[in-house]
Amino acid sequence: MPNDNALAHPMSDSELEIVVDDPTAPEADSPAVTDVRVVDVTISLLLALLAATLGYDNWRTGIGWDSTGPQAGYFPFYLSVILAGASLYGVAVALLSRKEAAESFVTRAQLRRVMAVFVPTLLFCLVTQFLGLYVASFLLISAFMRMVGRIALWKSLLTAFVFTAAMFVTFDIAFDVIMPKGPLEAAFGY
Amino acid sequence: MEAFGLLLHGFAVLLTWKTLLLMMVGLVLGIFVGVLPGLGGPNGVAILLPLTFTMDPTSAIVMLSCIYWGALFGGAITSILFNIPGEAWSVATTFDGYPMAQQGKAAEALTAAFTSSFIGSLVAVLLITFLAPLISSFALKFGPPEFFAVYLLTFCSFVGLGREEKHKTVISMSLGLLLAGVGMDTVSGQLRMTFGSGELLRGINFLVAVIGLFGISEILLTMEERLALRGHAASISLRVVLSVWKDLPKYWVTLLRSSFIGCWLGITPGGAIAASFMGYNLAKRFSKDPESFGTGRIEGVFAPETAAHASGTSALLPMLALGIPGSGTAAILLGGLMVWGLNPGPLLFVEHKDFVWGLIASMYLGNIVGLVLVLTTVPVFASILRVPFAAVAPMIVVSCAIGAYAIQNAIFDIWLMLGFGVVGYVFKKIKIPLAPFTLALVLGNRAEDAFRLSMIGSGGDMTVFWSNGLVGSITTLAILLLFWPVIDKAFGSLGRLWRPANA
Numbered sequence: 001m002p003n004d005n006a007l008a009h010p011m012s013d014s015e016l017e018i019v020v021d022d023p024t025a026p027e028a029d030s031p032a033v034t035d036v037r038v039v040d041v042t043i044s045l046l047l048a049l050l051a052a053t054l055g056y057d058n059w060r061t062g063i064g065w066d067s068t069g070p071q072a073g074y075f076p077f078y079l080s081v082i083l084a085g086a087s088l089y090g091v092a093v094a095l096l097s098r099k100e101a102a103e104s105f106v107t108r109a110q111l112r113r114v115m116a117v118f119v120p121t122l123l124f125c126l127v128t129q130f131l132g133l134y135v136a137s138f139l140l141i142s143a144f145m146r147m148v149g150r151i152a153l154w155k156s157l158l159t160a161f162v163f164t165a166a167m168f169v170t171f172d173i174a175f176d177v178i179m180p181k182g183p184l185e186a187a188f189g190y
Numbered sequence: 191m192e193a194f195g196l197l198l199h200g201f202a203v204l205l206t207w208k209t210l211l212l213m214m215v216g217l218v219l220g221i222f223v224g225v226l227p228g229l230g231g232p233n234g235v236a237i238l239l240p241l242t243f244t245m246d247p248t249s250a251i252v253m254l255s256c257i258y259w260g261a262l263f264g265g266a267i268t269s270i271l272f273n274i275p276g277e278a279w280s281v282a283t284t285f286d287g288y289p290m291a292q293q294g295k296a297a298e299a300l301t302a303a304f305t306s307s308f309i310g311s312l313v314a315v316l317l318i319t320f321l322a323p324l325i326s327s328f329a330l331k332f333g334p335p336e337f338f339a340v341y342l343l344t345f346c347s348f349v350g351l352g353r354e355e356k357h358k359t360v361i362s363m364s365l366g367l368l369l370a371g372v373g374m375d376t377v378s379g380q381l382r383m384t385f386g387s388g389e390l391l392r393g394i395n396f397l398v399a400v401i402g403l404f405g406i407s408e409i410l411l412t413m414e415e416r417l418a419l420r421g422h423a424a425s426i427s428l429r430v431v432l433s434v435w436k437d438l439p440k441y442w443v444t445l446l447r448s449s450f451i452g453c454w455l456g457i458t459p460g461g462a463i464a465a466s467f468m469g470y471n472l473a474k475r476f477s478k479d480p481e482s483f484g485t486g487r488i489e490g491v492f493a494p495e496t497a498a499h500a501s502g503t504s505a506l507l508p509m510l511a512l513g514i515p516g517s518g519t520a521a522i523l524l525g526g527l528m529v530w531g532l533n534p535g536p537l538l539f540v541e542h543k544d545f546v547w548g549l550i551a552s553m554y555l556g557n558i559v560g561l562v563l564v565l566t567t568v569p570v571f572a573s574i575l576r577v578p579f580a581a582v583a584p585m586i587v588v589s590c591a592i593g594a595y596a597i598q599n600a601i602f603d604i605w606l607m608l609g610f611g612v613v614g615y616v617f618k619k620i621k622i623p624l625a626p627f628t629l630a631l632v633l634g635n636r637a638e639d640a641f642r643l644s645m646i647g648s649g650g651d652m653t654v655f656w657s658n659g660l661v662g663s664i665t666t667l668a669i670l671l672l673f674w675p676v677i678d679k680a681f682g683s684l685g686r687l688w689r690p691a692n693a
């Protein structure tokens with residue numbers, strides 16, 4: 001196929017073809033997990049709840065005026081009122097919307113792929129807390145490349161190591177931006 | 191002419207090997223960011239911000255703004271060669287750019303894209319050079335009520351002129367303003383909305399939120415798509431460049447029109463995305479042969495690229511002159527200014543002349559260097575796309591985490607970033623716009639301070655916002671813009687009532 005193209009349009013020798021495959025792409029016909037309307041209503045309700053919580057806290061702080069002008073809670077309190085109003089209005093609009101009910105929020109195959117990034121990222125944050133950022137980074141990159149991208153193990157390990165080492169040299173050594181570290185770095189005296 | 195002298199001084203500040211090197215590094219990183227899927231301009235700037243923490247402000251801003259120019263250039267590469275817009279503002283470039291590439295004219299399309307990007311930014315930088323000092327010297331007379339009125343104008347124009355559903359813009363903005371208030375109150379020293387948490391005492395950092403909202407959420411969104419691609423990376427020969435440049439004067443109307451649209455939309459919160467589409471559509475409408483658009487016309491590449499770049503660049507004008515960013519990326523640069531200990535606003539032109547004129551000079555120089563760089567290295571950057579996303583995604587996650595942690599050296603911020611990533615993902619899918627949130631979060635404290643200072647000054651009298659002609663007209667304009675959709679509709683129906691009576 002690409003050859004036909006090249007014949008029809010003579011191209012220079014420096015031309016290079018780029019082909020990238022996606023072995024774990026989500027199927028197009030996967031059923032929807034939920035529609036946009038359900039999520040819109042849920043989020044709007046959560047925002048209204050958040051607005052109520054923040055509004056209450058600001059009311060406790062003081063929403064009136066004293067000798068120095070408006071009290072600390074004045075400005076944010078009225079913002080919570082606006083947020084609550086807009087969210088409740090959003091609930092009503094979303095409940096009435098036919099268009100949103102017909103739109104898929106996420107299909108099952110898409111959700112699986114999103115979770116394939118989200119869960120490792122969550123674990124990465126957790127590992128960072130205990131083993132330091134660089135060890136977590138090495139684990140995340142190598143495992144993700146191997147498991148999600150189906151890339152050869154040696155390539156995954158090598159890429160992860162080179163990237164992590166480059167980050168360490170750039171941030172901790174060259175630019176003096178110190179990252180959280182764990183027992184491994186301590187063993188090397190950092 | 192004073193501006194000219196200061197600009198020359200700015201060039202003198204820049205022309206050291208160290209700064210030029212930083213510029214090249216910034217441009218290369220920026221093109222990377224623009225080419226890779228799942229990494230946008232604002233996000234790239236936010237992630238790379240920690241690199242600049244230990245630099246002096248001038249070097250830092252030169253590098254960051256070059257990342258931004260690079261990202262603007264880079265978006266065009268994937269649009270034309272692979273029909274994949276690396277950035278939302280490059281979508282319109284694919285309409286004619288990709289057909290051109292399919293017809294074997296990829297080099298022409300790329301040259302056209304880069305050249306018009308360059309022209310667009312150049313027009314916008316000229317505007318900044320001559321207008322920004324004027325506006326800022328005018329704004330020096332502003333007191334707290336005027337500043338609050340200008341902030342109000344910014345927020346209201348987002349609601350009134352934005353294309354999203356109004357209540358969703360209001361939600362996004364009020365949430366941003368609220369979260370900006372978390373932590374210690376700057377006036378009274380009281381704690382607000384911390385719920386006894388020591389971590390929330392520091393407040394919610396703007397940059398952490400941006401890295402989560404744009405970085406992490408973008409990766410989640412990208413993973414939903416099928417990420418396979420196929421295309422050709424063409425190198426650009428000098429002959430092609432010269433032949434495209436020879437034809438350039440033929441399209442001067444399109445170039446000028448798109449530059450104008452871009453500058454206008456960049457200053458007002460319309461943004462590069464709207465500008466690129468408007469530039470394309472207007473070029474099509476005024477063309478003698480509108481049918482041929484979409485089949486690979488070089489004009490269809492010139493129009494959106496010029497507008498997008500003019501807009502992306504001119505978004506820095508209100509940030510420099512007034513301390514109000516015109517785009518998401520400008521908001522992040524503003525966040526950077528605060529990290530480096532500079533106070534954004536009109537005083538910047540007085541107190542930090544070197545910095546401001548160094549930045550403006552770097553816009554000229556960065557665009558020239560950028561143009562040469564992209565024209566010569568396209569195949570290299572296009573082949574970056576061979577790297578599978580499964581390798582790129584975790585590296586972006588790690589870079590995001592490094593960026594988030596470095597700002598305040600807090601592990602909590604990494605968790606906050608993850609939280610904002612989820613919020614950004616959900617918000618984008620239910621169409622709550624993120625730009626008003628970003629803007630509100632960065633301006634929140636300053637808007638509140640301006641409001642409280644005006645109230646203290648006036649003894650709680652709201653009419654202070656109409657106390658003189660200047661502040662009164664800004665406030666009135668803000669309120670008009672807020673209700674613009676209603677007013678527009680009312681006039682529309684009045685007009686309809688009027689016409690039958692006339693006829």
